[in-house]
Amino acid sequence: MPETEYESSTLRDQLTEFLHRRHLRKTPERYAILSKAIELSAHFDVDQLYNALETEGYHVSRATIYNTLELLCEAGILNRHLFATNLARYEVARGSHLHLICRKCGKIKEIDDPLLTQSLLHRDYDGFSPEYSSSSIYGLCADCAGQ
Amino acid sequence: MPETEYESSTLRDQLTEFLHRRHLRKTPERYAILSKAIELSAHFDVDQLYNALETEGYHVSRATIYNTLELLCEAGILNRHLFATNLARYEVARGSHLHLICRKCGKIKEIDDPLLTQSLLHRDYDGFSPEYSSSSIYGLCADCAGQ
């Protein structure tokens, strides 16, 4: 069984468990949105998800997408990010996030750093319970710095 | 001389130098906005700055505030952040930023960590030139976790 399918079914189970625990309904829209989010996997925004679903003939209103993405964030399945622009971006939750953000062209490069994440999430924050972290390094990318 | 005044004049000089270098004009609005930004110091948003200026009888249009804050970011005097909400927040640039963000009530607590910042800014990022960093830890604050 391919790893992505394994992950994907795990996440679906995670959603089912979450919906059950909160007495919320298991609608097809919610699972369709989760599947597409997993498929897009890297940072995606609401419109990309909307278009991807539309392309394969599956129609869901934007309002539902907004609702569901918020739900998936609460379930800890997705993380929501706001970088330079005012456009929310989502990604499947993984512990480690280190983003190199060019403040000129807005390009975002992602770097994995499990060690940093571990150290950020396992400190004592005096009552605050950490769930996930996101570190952003702002600067100039090679292209923008070189001109 | 109090430390804040010292810092404040340094930042004003920094702005003057920046405007000179870029052949931009030294308008009273730009200095008024910088002064108020320094006075607010912690995270503030456009409206807080606007109201603070308005309260003391100094009128500047929002458009000018937006323009100037962007300028101050380019000058490296302020940093712009987007946390949970879609509202840009600014703060006087300091190397270290570690934010504890409650994903329920949106409260932001700031923690200083010069060591973390140093380690983030002095790595080799393969062509990318880091300028400043911001780390965000998302989770639940003591109040929201305890209910």
Add this chain to the structure above:
DNA sequence: TTTCTTGCAAACGATTTGCACTTTG
């Protein structure tokens, strides 16, 4: 006097909201 800035109001665009209709439990 030339060009940059400002202010105002209109435009924009991502997100939210209200409400009638549909579906899940």
Add this chain to the structure above:
DNA sequence: CAAAGTGCAAATCGTTTGCAAGAAA
């Protein structure tokens, strides 16, 4: 069937933009 969820369109609201009037160089 009752309550929750969806779709649609209108409303919201932070931010951007166009342009005429004002100020810096």
